[in-house]
Amino acid sequence: MSDTTQAFFERLAQRGYEPLLHSVSGTFHWDIEDVGSWFVAVKNGSLTVSRDIVGADCVFACSKEDFDRMVMGKQNPTTLFMQGKMKITGNIGLAQMFQRLFPDESLSVGEQG
Amino acid sequence: MGEKTTISVLEGNNFVVSDLRGDIDASPSEPLGLFAWDTRFLSRWLLTVDGQRPNVLSTDDLDYFYVQFFLVPGTGTIYVDADQSIIRRRAIENGFHEDLTIFNHKDKQVDLKVRIEAASDFADLFEVKDKLTKKGEFYHRIATNRLVLGYRREQFVRETLITASATADIDEHGLSFAVHIEPHGEWTTSLEVVTVLVGFGENQEETTEGQGDPQTRSKMKRSLEKLGEALPRLSSDWPSLQVTYNRSLVDLAALRFYPLTLSGQAMPAAGLPWFMTLFGRDSMIASYQALPFASELAEATLRALAQRQGTRIDDFRDEEPGKIMHEVRFGEMTAFEERPHSPYYGAADVTPFFLILLDEVERWTGNAELVRQLEMEARAALTWIDKYGDRNGDGYVEYERRNKETGLENQCWKDSWNSIQFADGTISRLPRATCEIQGYVYDAKMRCARLAREFWNDPELAARLEKEAAELKRRFNQDYWLEDREFFAIAIDGDGRKVDSLTSNIGHLLWSGIVDEDKAGALVRHLMGPKLYSGWGIRTMAEGEGGYNPIGYHVGAVWPHDNSFIAMGLRRYGYREEAARVAMNMLEAATYFKGRLPEAFAGYRRELTEFPVEYPTACSPQAWASGAPLLLLRAILGLEPIGDNLLVDPAIPTVLGQLELLDIPGRWGRIDAFGRGRVDTSTMGEKLQSSTT
Numbered sequence: 001m002s003d004t005t006q007a008f009f010e011r012l013a014q015r016g017y018e019p020l021l022h023s024v025s026g027t028f029h030w031d032i033e034d035v036g037s038w039f040v041a042v043k044n045g046s047l048t049v050s051r052d053i054v055g056a057d058c059v060f061a062c063s064k065e066d067f068d069r070m071v072m073g074k075q076n077p078t079t080l081f082m083q084g085k086m087k088i089t090g091n092i093g094l095a096q097m098f099q100r101l102f103p104d105e106s107l108s109v110g111e112q113g
Numbered sequence: 114m115g116e117k118t119t120i121s122v123l124e125g126n127n128f129v130v131s132d133l134r135g136d137i138d139a140s141p142s143e144p145l146g147l148f149a150w151d152t153r154f155l156s157r158w159l160l161t162v163d164g165q166r167p168n169v170l171s172t173d174d175l176d177y178f179y180v181q182f183f184l185v186p187g188t189g190t191i192y193v194d195a196d197q198s199i200i201r202r203r204a205i206e207n208g209f210h211e212d213l214t215i216f217n218h219k220d221k222q223v224d225l226k227v228r229i230e231a232a233s234d235f236a237d238l239f240e241v242k243d244k245l246t247k248k249g250e251f252y253h254r255i256a257t258n259r260l261v262l263g264y265r266r267e268q269f270v271r272e273t274l275i276t277a278s279a280t281a282d283i284d285e286h287g288l289s290f291a292v293h294i295e296p297h298g299e300w301t302t303s304l305e306v307v308t309v310l311v312g313f314g315e316n317q318e319e320t321t322e323g324q325g326d327p328q329t330r331s332k333m334k335r336s337l338e339k340l341g342e343a344l345p346r347l348s349s350d351w352p353s354l355q356v357t358y359n360r361s362l363v364d365l366a367a368l369r370f371y372p373l374t375l376s377g378q379a380m381p382a383a384g385l386p387w388f389m390t391l392f393g394r395d396s397m398i399a400s401y402q403a404l405p406f407a408s409e410l411a412e413a414t415l416r417a418l419a420q421r422q423g424t425r426i427d428d429f430r431d432e433e434p435g436k437i438m439h440e441v442r443f444g445e446m447t448a449f450e451e452r453p454h455s456p457y458y459g460a461a462d463v464t465p466f467f468l469i470l471l472d473e474v475e476r477w478t479g480n481a482e483l484v485r486q487l488e489m490e491a492r493a494a495l496t497w498i499d500k501y502g503d504r505n506g507d508g509y510v511e512y513e514r515r516n517k518e519t520g521l522e523n524q525c526w527k528d529s530w531n532s533i534q535f536a537d538g539t540i541s542r543l544p545r546a547t548c549e550i551q552g553y554v555y556d557a558k559m560r561c562a563r564l565a566r567e568f569w570n571d572p573e574l575a576a577r578l579e580k581e582a583a584e585l586k587r588r589f590n591q592d593y594w595l596e597d598r599e600f601f602a603i604a605i606d607g608d609g610r611k612v613d614s615l616t617s618n619i620g621h622l623l624w625s626g627i628v629d630e631d632k633a634g635a636l637v638r639h640l641m642g643p644k645l646y647s648g649w650g651i652r653t654m655a656e657g658e659g660g661y662n663p664i665g666y667h668v669g670a671v672w673p674h675d676n677s678f679i680a681m682g683l684r685r686y687g688y689r690e691e692a693a694r695v696a697m698n699m700l701e702a703a704t705y706f707k708g709r710l711p712e713a714f715a716g717y718r719r720e721l722t723e724f725p726v727e728y729p730t731a732c733s734p735q736a737w738a739s740g741a742p743l744l745l746l747r748a749i750l751g752l753e754p755i756g757d758n759l760l761v762d763p764a765i766p767t768v769l770g771q772l773e774l775l776d777i778p779g780r781w782g783r784i785d786a787f788g789r790g791r792v793d794t795s796t797m798g799e800k801l802q803s804s805t806t
Contacts, residue, residue, distance in 0.1 A: 019489060020424060020489070022488075022489045023486045023487070023489065073425070076427075076430075076450070076455060078455045078456075079447070079448055079449070079450055079455045081312075081313075082269070082313070082443060082447060082448035082455065083267065083268060083269050083448045083449065084267070084268035084269045084270060084311060084312040084313070085267075085268050087312050091376075092373040092374050093373075093374035093375055093376065093420060095374075096374045096420045096421065097420060099424075100424045103425070
C-alpha cells in the first residue's frame with residue numbers, strides 16, 4: 001500500500017468490528033485537505049467505510065500530513081485539536097471515541113498492505 | 114486565617130479572581146485574572162474615575178457566580194462623604210458580564226472621566242505558576258464599542274472580546290467613557306467580556322452582543338436551583354451542621370465542570386484556583402462522597418473518564434491501555450506538548466477506583482445500563498491492573514513514571530515527592546506499591562465479580578476475580594504487616610522493603626475491606642491514638658515518625674477527604690463510635706472555616722492551637738474537601754444500599770441531637786433517614802488515649 005491515508009481507511013473497512021468502540025454509535029466525516037473525504041459509520045463497534053458524502057454527527061478537518069502522522073503514532077489527536085490544526089464540528093464526545101483508532105499499529109511501524 | 118484580599122466568581126473552569134474593588138492587576142505569578150480552559154484571558158481590568166482608583170465600601174459575594182462591589186471614587190483619603198458612588202455587578206458565564214453604575218448624590222450635574230484599563234497576557238496556568246514567557250505574538254483590533262485582545266501561536270488562537278453598551282472611546286489599552294450625570298441621576302454601562310478559543314468546540318464562534326446581566330444571572334440561578342430541588346433536606350439540633358451542609362452543596366455546584374465531550378452533563382472539577390479541570394482522582398472521590406445526594410455527578414464522571422481511558426503505550430503521557438487518566442488541561446503548553454496533560458495518566462490508584470465507583474453507582478442508582486455500557490472499559494481496567502499496574506508480576510500494583518522529566522514521581526493520592534518514607538525519615542525507592550492501592554484493587558475485584566455475575570453474564574470472570582481477591586487479601590495481610598508495630602506498611606518499595614511509617618493510609622485499608630478482622634482493632638487504636646489523631650482528625654503521618662511535620666502536605670497535615678474515607682472504614686469494621694468521633698471533630702473544624710473545609714489543615718494538636726490552622730497554600734474550595742461532610746453524614750447515619758433498600762444504622766454524636774436527612778434519592782425512590790445523637794464524642798479522646806499509652 002502506497003498511501004497511509006487510504007490504507008488507514010481500507011484497514012478500517014476490513015476490520016468490520018472494533019471492540020474499543022463497542023458502546024459507540026454515530027457517523028464521522030473526515031475531510032482531509034487535498035485528498036478528499038471519507039465517511040465512517042459506527043454502530044455498536046461495527047464499522048462501515050465509504051467515500052459518499054452524507055451528513056455526519058461529527059466532522060473532522062485536517063491536513064494529510066497531520067492525518068498520516070496520527071495514523072503512524074507520531075502525532076497525538078488531542079493536541080492536534082488543541083493546537084487548532086484539526087477542526088472538529090458536531091459531537092465532540094463521539095470525536096473523542098474515534099481517537100481510539102489511532103495509531104494503526106500495523107501502519108505505525110511502516111506501510112504494509 | 115488572614116483577611117480575605119481576593120474575590121472569586123466561578124462556574125466550571127471559567128473564573129474571575131479580582132481584588133475587593135473588582136480590579137484585576139496581575140503580576141506574572143499572581144493568580145488574579147479571568148481564566149477559562151486553563152488560560153488567562155484578562156490579566157488587567159482596572160477601573161478609574163477621573164484618574165483615581167475607587168475605594169471599597171463593601172462587597173457582596175453570597176453567590177458563587179455573582180458578586181457586587183460597592184465603591185466610592187478615590188479621593189486620597191477614605192473617610193470623606195462621597196458625592197458619587199459606584200456599583201459593579203459581575204456575573205460569570207463564558208467570560209463575564211459586568212454592569213457598571215455610577216450614582217450622583219449631589220444636587221448639581223457632574224462630568225466624569227471613567228476608564229477601564231484592559232490587557233491580557235494569555236498565560237497558560239502552568240506559566241502563571243512557573244513564571245514562563247510566551248512563544249507566540251499578541252495583537253489587538255478595535256471595532257465599534259469593542260476591543261479585541263488576541264494571541265496567536267501558529268494556528269493556536271485565543272481572543273478576549275470586550276464590548277461596552279455605552280459609547281466608548283477605545284484604544285488598545287482600554288475603554289474610556291465621557292460621563293455626564295444629572296443631579297441625583299445615574300449612569301450605567303454594561304461590559305461584556307467573552308473568551309474565544311478559535312477552533313475549540315462550542316466556544317469557537319464569536320458570541321453576540323451581551324444580553325444583559327439579569328438574564329445571565331437568572332439562568333445560573335435556575336441551574337443551581339435545579340440541583341437544589343433534588344437534594345435531600347437536612348435538619349439537626351446543631352445549627353453549624355446546616356451551614357456546613359449548605360456550603361458543601363453550593364461549592365460542589367460551583368465546581369461543576371461541563372466536559373465538551375458530554376453534552377450538558379456536569380462532573381466535579383478539583384478545586385479553585387489551580388485545579389479547575391477534570392481529574393481522575395479528585396473528580397471520582399468527590400462524586401463518591403456526593404452519591405447519596407447527587408448521583409448524577411458520579412455517572413458523568415465515569416462516562417467522561419471512560420471516554421479518555423488509555424488505549425496505547427505513551428511514555429510522555431504515562432499512558433497505558435486500560436488506564437484511567439489523572440489530569441487533563443487545555444492551555445497552550447499542553448497543546449504544544451510542553452506539558453503532558455492531554456490527558457496525563459500518571460496515577461496508579463484511579464483505575465481500581467473507577468471500578469469501585471462504577472459498582473457503587475449501580476448500588477445507589479440501579480443504573481444497569483451504565484454498567485453494561487461501560488463493560489468493555491471495566492474489563493480493560495481489570496486487565497490494566499494485572500498487566501500494567503503490576504509491573505513486576507509480584508501480584509501487587511506498583512508505580513514508576515515513564516515520563517522522567519515532567520511526570521509525577523508519586524502516583525497515589527499523596528503525590529508530593531516526600532510522602533512515602535521510612536520511619537527514620539529516609540525516602541523509599543521506586544517503584545512503590547503503596548498499601549491503599551492494594552486495598553482498592555481488592556475491593557475493585559470483589560465488586561467487579563458482582564457486576565460480572567449480575568450484568569455481564571460472565572460467572573467465570575466473577576469466580577476468577579473472587580479467587581484473585583481472596584489470594585491478594587491473604588498475601589497482603591502477611592506481606593505488608595509490621596509485626597512489631599502492629600500496623601500495615603505504607604508501601605513496599607523498589608528494594609522489596611516494607612516502608613514502615615505510621616500513616617493515615619491504614620484507614621483506607623479499612624474502607625476497602627482488605628484487612629483481616631483480627632488486625633482491625635490494632636489499626637483503630639493507632640488511628641484514634643494521640644500520634645495519628647490530632648483532635649481535629651487523623652494526620653497523614655503520625656507524630657514521632659522521622660518525616661513528621663505538622664505543616665507537611667502529606668507528612669503530617671490533616672485532610673478532610675482522607676478522614677471521611679477513614680470514617681467509612683471504621684464503620685465497615687464495626688467501629689461506630691470512633692467513626693462518629695472522626696465525623697464530629699471534622700464538622701467542628703468546619704465551623705472555623707464558615708462551613709468550607711480547606712483541602713488540608715495543620716496537624717498541630719488541638720489543645721495546642723485551639724483552632725484548626727489552614728495549610729499555607731491550601732486550595733479552596735476544593736471538591737473532595739467540600740464532599741467530606743457529605744460522606745461523614747453517610748458514615749454517622751450508617752447509610753448502605755442493600756438491594757433495592759437503603760439500610761439506615763445511625764451512630765450519631767450527641768451534640769447533633771435529632772439528625773434527619775429526608776428524601777435521600779436512589780433506586781428505592783426517596784427514603785428518609787434519622788436518628789438521635791447517643792455517642793458522646795467529647796470524652797472518647799481521653800478514653801482512647803489512655804488505653805494506648
